[in-house]
Amino acid sequence: AAHVRAVLQTGSFCVVGNEEKIEAVFVYFIGDEPNYHKIEGAWLNDAPYGVVHRVATAGNVRGAGQFCLDWSYEQCHNLRIDTHDDNHIMQHILEKTGYIKCGRIYVEDGSPRIAYHKAAL
Secondary structure, eight states: OTTOOEEEEETTEEEEEOSSOEEEEEEEEESOOGGGSSOEEOOSOOSOOEEEEEEEEOSSSTTHHHHHHHHHHHHOSEEEEEEOTTOHHHHHHHHHTTOEEEEEEEOTTSOEEEEEEEEOO
8 A cells, every 4th residue: 555654563453554644453463363263164274373353444545454464464474364254345355365265263252254364385
């Protein structure tokens, strides 16, 4: 994204912005995600992985969500993420940038999510 300049990370919470304002927020960490223990399908590998959650953009800068994913992948070349069935925008971004649809996971309340994984070969 041409107008997104930097990521500020505090713990697992990340803020993306430029000189003027915040353009996106997301959660990123390397470690175990309990919701990913059971999958209907299969992850690409069992190696340690990074996790991206709760990507949200202000809608002002085209590509801000992509910037979040690209930054996360630069930190860890083995990333897992999940999204809702009705989040077609995120599914499109994930699939066009090399994430593989691996199956279905269920979060704490039992609701389903599509599970994606991107790993360096």
